Amino acid sequence: MCRNIRPLHNYEPATTHDEVHDAALQYVRKISGMRKPARVNEEAFNRAVEAVAAASQTLLSELVATTPPRDRAVEIERARERAALRYASGA
Numbered sequence: 001m002c003r004n005i006r007p008l009h010n011y012e013p014a015t016t017h018d019e020v021h022d023a024a025l026q027y028v029r030k031i032s033g034m035r036k037p038a039r040v041n042e043e044a045f046n047r048a049v050e051a052v053a054a055a056s057q058t059l060l061s062e063l064v065a066t067t068p069p070r071d072r073a074v075e076i077e078r079a080r081e082r083a084a085l086r087y088a089s090g091a
Helices: 017-032 039-062 072-089
Strands: none
Touching: 017 039
16 A cells, blocks of 8 residues: 655655655555545545645755765666565565
8 A cells, every 4th residue: 555655855866746746645545544535534635645745845855865866767676676586585
């Protein structure tokens, strides 16, 4: 359920609004226990997603990086390699 919640700070290219929103959505889904809220809860759910996204975006914009930005493509490849090792050893 939390596959979109990953580190978003200090990447090149920079983190997009959509990535922040997707992470916020996954967070709200996790803590609410709802993938899709009932109509009566939809407004509160959507407000929570927007509030978490805004707070996350504020945090990311205020953080100061002390290391060079990580290359997103390199990090994705490393994650694939770790997953291949993890799933190959589990078989």
